Amino acid sequence: MEATLLSHASTSSIDDAQTAKSPISDAPPCFHLLAKPSGSTCNIDCKYCFFLSKEALYPNEKHRMSQATLEAYIRQLLESHRTPEVTVAWQGGEPTLMKVEFFRHAVELVEKYRRPGQSVKHTFQTNGILLDDEWCEFFKQYHFLVGLSVDGPRELHDTFRVDRRAQGTFDLVMGGWNLLRKHGVEFNILCTVNSANQHYGRSIYRFFRDELGARWIQFIPIIERATEQTIQLANRGWSERAGHKRVLYTQTGNLVTERSVGAKQYGLFLMDVFEEWVRHDVGRVFVQLFDVTLEAFFGRHLLCIHAPTCGLGPALEYNGDLYSCDHFVEPGYLLGNIHETHMLKLMASPEQRKFGLDKRDSLTAQCRSCEVRALCNGGCPKDRFALSRDGETGQNYLCSGLELFFTQSRPAMETMAKLLRDGRPPSDVMAMTAIEDKRRGPYAPCPCGSGRKFKFCHGNNASRRPFDPASGEERSAS
Ligand code: SF4
Numbered sequence: 001m002e003a004t005l006l007s008h009a010s011t012s013s014i015d016d017a018q019t020a021k022s023p024i025s026d027a028p029p030c031f032h033l034l035a036k037p038s039g040s041t042c043n044i045d046c047k048y049c050f051f052l053s054k055e056a057l058y059p060n061e062k063h064r065m066s067q068a069t070l071e072a073y074i075r076q077l078l079e080s081h082r083t084p085e086v087t088v089a090w091q092g093g094e095p096t097l098m099k100v101e102f103f104r105h106a107v108e109l110v111e112k113y114r115r116p117g118q119s120v121k122h123t124f125q126t127n128g129i130l131l132d133d134e135w136c137e138f139f140k141q142y143h144f145l146v147g148l149s150v151d152g153p154r155e156l157h158d159t160f161r162v163d164r165r166a167q168g169t170f171d172l173v174m175g176g177w178n179l180l181r182k183h184g185v186e187f188n189i190l191c192t193v194n195s196a197n198q199h200y201g202r203s204i205y206r207f208f209r210d211e212l213g214a215r216w217i218q219f220i221p222i223i224e225r226a227t228e229q230t231i232q233l234a235n236r237g238w239s240e241r242a243g244h245k246r247v248l249y250t251q252t253g254n255l256v257t258e259r260s261v262g263a264k265q266y267g268l269f270l271m272d273v274f275e276e277w278v279r280h281d282v283g284r285v286f287v288q289l290f291d292v293t294l295e296a297f298f299g300r301h302l303l304c305i306h307a308p309t310c311g312l313g314p315a316l317e318y319n320g321d322l323y324s325c326d327h328f329v330e331p332g333y334l335l336g337n338i339h340e341t342h343m344l345k346l347m348a349s350p351e352q353r354k355f356g357l358d359k360r361d362s363l364t365a366q367c368r369s370c371e372v373r374a375l376c377n378g379g380c381p382k383d384r385f386a387l388s389r390d391g392e393t394g395q396n397y398l399c400s401g402l403e404l405f406f407t408q409s410r411p412a413m414e415t416m417a418k419l420l421r422d423g424r425p426p427s428d429v430m431a432m433t434a435i436e437d438k439r440r441g442p443y444a445p446c447p448c449g450s451g452r453k454f455k456f457c458h459g460n461n462a463s464r465r466p467f468d469p470a471s472g473e474e475r476s477a478s
Pocket residue numbers: 304305306310311312313325326327359379380381382
């Protein structure tokens with residue numbers, strides 16, 4: 001991850017990447033590839049995880065990356081980069097299914113093929129369940145940044161993140177978290193926002209901050225698309241546990257499953273977190289979307305989802321197949337196989353370039369004239385299946401929530417941007433917010449939009465109490 005004004009994120013837009021030239025005309029100088037060494041195979045069975053269904057792309061095969069594919073991948077990745085920093089990012093499925101030795105060899109290969117002056121960062125996304133001392137010693141030794149998937153406190157996490165017997169996985173994940181902490185491994189929390197936890201933004205954020213000691217947090221909205229024909233099947237989940245053969249998930253249909261986050265609620269969730277963060281944690285806790293939004297005020301777009309264009313986040317399957325994006329691992333977006341065509345050539349292909357530019361070129365009229373377009377840029381194309389206010393197809397399903405977040409957080413973001421331009425730390429915004437809170441008074445409506453008085457909402461700084469669904473403690477607006 002690259003350093004940002006507040007913390008770090010990754011380069012993700014074609015526009016940002018055009019600063020250095022590659023020997024292949026039109027090839028991006030850098031990109032952020034997600035490699036899936038065990039394909040989509042996982043040791044648990046999260047109900048919303050449509051990635052599990054991707055096994056159907058490669059039936060009757062053992063989904064494990066071979067040594068030959070590993071070597072081709074590392075060599076080509078390092079050869080492809082024209083920037084001094086390269087990220088080797090492992091994802092799944094669940095990459096710990098590959099055992100530590102596989103990744104030791106990956107690190108050796110990085111050393112073998114790294115050019116002088118090239119520095120390499122290793123990242124690793126895991127559900128944490130198979131972690132042990134050996135894994136954590138390895139991560140520590142090679143400075144891996146580990147992403148741990150947690151959806152909040154036990155009651156919320158266990159709703160959808162279950163094992164093959166439909167049992168919650170919270171305790172197992174906390175075992176992995178304990179080991180990461182014990183070994184001093186740098187970690188961030190990846191939390192999905194779904195229909196079960198969407199009302200508890202601040203409560204979840206406080207849990208990560210106060211109980212897990214997290215300093216880097218990323219929120220990802222769950223949006224599972226379906227058609228009239230597939231919605232019933234989709235609502236049953238992508239598990240084989242549900243008593244049916246998995247169907248391959250593709251980005252089609254304009255319906256969403258019961259597990260998906262509500263559009264406006266996603267914005268309320270983000271504001272619930274933001275109003276807590278902007279009062280207590282600027283410069284101390286780093287929330288990816290907040291970081292990248294502030295960066296956008298300086299014309300830098302570090303997250304593909306809110307960059308004008310995309311196409312720099314390909315996904316590599318265990319067998320060397322390269323797809324346009326991790327969210328488009330489906331036949332129509334297969335660029336080719338790295339054993340047959342160098343990945344730089346695949347990244348420079350007209351198909352991939354079009355994929356990235358379509359993000360900008362397919363914006364609806366509503367997006368093109370939107371007040372917060374420079375921050376939002378229409379969001380991810382995978383989520384553009386709703387109707388715009390004028391009835392145009394291709395509007396982002398999350399639009400109402402994104403508009404709410406980018407509009408309501410804007411005054412504080414502008415203040416932080418100004419502070420930075422004046423050579424002051426953005427954390428000074430916290431003192432300025434406190435003055436404004438005092439001026440408004442404790443019984444004025446809370447700025448988060450919950451409808452509650454400030455004193456009983458974001459003005460209440462009591463440490464987090466156990467989550468109580470019955471009372472709706474710390475519940476955000478709905
Ligand atoms: S399709 Fe979405 S997730 Fe994929 S690269 Fe584009 S913006 Fe990013």
